[in-house]
Amino acid sequence: MMRRSVLMGTGSALPRRALGNAELAKMVDTSDEWIVERTGIRNRHVAAPDETTSTLGTAAARAAIEAAGIDAKSIDLIVLATATPDQTFPATATIVQNALGCNGGIAFDVAAVCSGFLYALGVADSMLVSGAANRALVIGSETFSRILDWEDRTTCVLFGDGAGAIVLEARDEASDQPRGVLSTKLHADGAHNQLLFVDGGPSTTGTVGKLRMRGREVFRHAVTNLSSVLLEVVEQAGVAIEDIDWLVPHQANARILEATAKKLGMSPAKVIMTVDQHANTSAASVPLALDAAIRDGRIKQGDLVMLEAMGGGFTWGASLLRV
Structure with a gap:
């Protein structure tokens, strides 16, 4: 038997506004053809003022919790990866924790930019396997539109806003093909x-x-x-x-x-x-x-x-x- 972090559910959330290449081309010197040829990107979502890293992260977390079929109060660890937190401090993970109503467990942010979710997953897995927690939310949430230079066509066309989340549970897996x-x-x-x-x-x-x-x-x-x-x-x-x-x-x-x-x-x-x-x-x-x-x-x-x-x-x- 080996204790492993098993995936129970996934969820995601996107801002309401979609920004296609044609609309973006009206804002900056670029074109749909130029963007697609170099990046493959055709669309991105941009957060409104009332949509933040924490609100998107919370929505993605709720979807993952629903998919897992569990009570949010059973989550005792939240690791949230972001380079665009709501505030310098406290951690955006604590804002999500409060919104979900699972206060009292562990909650913190990880800053590793685009690799952040992998870093957060690695940390959560280690804590679940060690017994420090039993159920974890691992979230990647960003509002990169807040830190883009919308006059720089080499960067502003590449990024968008959104959030994704997974629920992990520590389980003893005994099979030769463990989950x-x-x-x-x-x-x-x-x-x-x-x-x-x-x-x-x-x-x-x-x-x-x-x-x-x-x-x-x-x-x-x-x-x-x-x-x-x-x-x-x-x-x-x-x-x-x-x-x-x-x-x-x-x-x-x-x-x-x-x-x-x-x-x-x-x-x-x-x-x-x-x-x-x-x-x-x-x-x-x-x-x-x-x-x-x-x-x-x-x-x-x-x-x-x-x-x-x-x-x-x-x-x-x-x-x-x-x-």
Whole structure:
């Protein structure tokens, strides 16, 4: 018998307003053809003033709790990944906790940008397996529209707002094909800060700042780092690439997804892609894609699923689970 973090339910939430490429082209010097050719993105959602990282995270969490068929009060751990918190402090996770009515347990934020959900999943899994908690909400929620420079066409076309969440439960799994998180690998390399960053913060400028990115360099690092960490995870889990039923990658750019799959020799048919609908929602993108693929029936219980992401820092990671 081995204690594992088993997936019980998924959920997601998107802001009310959808912003398509044609409408965006009226705001900045770009075109639908230019965006689609370079990124695969056709649409993104933009939060209204009354929609925040916590409200989106709460809505995604409620959907995941409903899918799991549990009482929110049974959640004793919330790990929320975000680079766009409601406030500098307290943690947005505590706002979500209060909204769900499960106060008293553990609740905190994780800041690892686009890799945030993988980092949050790794932390939650460790705490569940160790016995520190029994049921966890892992949430990725972002309002990246708040930190975009809407006059910079190289970045503002890439990002959107949204949230995704999963419920995990610690269970003793005895079978030879146990459900739950099987292996997770996480990395960071702070030497590349200036390739993808926000030019502000409480301690430096006293402002929120705007996102800045050198896309060509980020692309090159992403393909190399993601294919490398995926191989680390399958080796640790004792499986082969061909054993993986589905790859659920960070939805940054369709070209990165295609290049990573090709480098690993994976069929594009096994790659879950939602970047065309949601753009890059940072920490929310992996759980958003996972929820979409579970709800439309592609990912089924028993499937072997690989999650992966890379973001500013640089941070990157991957996690293998049997759903």
